[in-house]
Amino acid sequence: NAGVTQTPKFQVLKTGQSMTLQCAQDMNHEYMSWYRQDPGMGLRLIHYSVGAGITDQGEVPNGYNVSRSTTEDFPLRLLSAAPSQTSVYFCASSLGGAQNTGELFFGEGSRLTVL
């Protein structure tokens, strides 16, 4: 059972380049989200989705785009990378709806460095 899968695990970009971090879950979870982890800041919510076709902004959405065309996938796009986006990114999912206990299942993370 794969759970939440993130790719790539590591990526180095130059300022201004674009890229997409992939996230897929095989648990049929309605809710998916992206967080970034920075030293001393904990995890901060970037974007989230409560179901296919529905997305919304979190605490730190600027510079990132998301879409949710299927229940399984929730890619995070960096349109023009900046050094401030150097971070570790985590994708998470949870059941959603009446069964939602709030428990988030996290991927292993994607470490992004922007030079």
Next chain:
Amino acid sequence: DQQVKQNSPSLSVQEGRISILNCDYTNSMFDYFLWYKKYPAEGPTFLISISSIKDKNEDGRFTVFLNKSAKHLSLHIVPSQPGDSAVYFCAASPLFYKFYFGSGTKLNVKP
């Protein structure tokens, strides 16, 4: 400004003793609280949760206490084991879809 704060970046405890990790929050709309554990190079994993209608929840060696009037929660681990050494994050939510995390406390349990 962070709505969830963990003011102790690190904690060191002897094996077998109690570990107490603290968390404070500012938003009175938060009604669901969770603790996560994170090992290096892995994603956080869920540990225990509590809703605002309770003041205590236990799961084996782990107990979470919630003091709503003080906007404070704590995680007690008894007895502490070396395998508990990790970073612990508390999180709070006004809905099940938006979670606010603290900055984490690194627990070191010494054998």
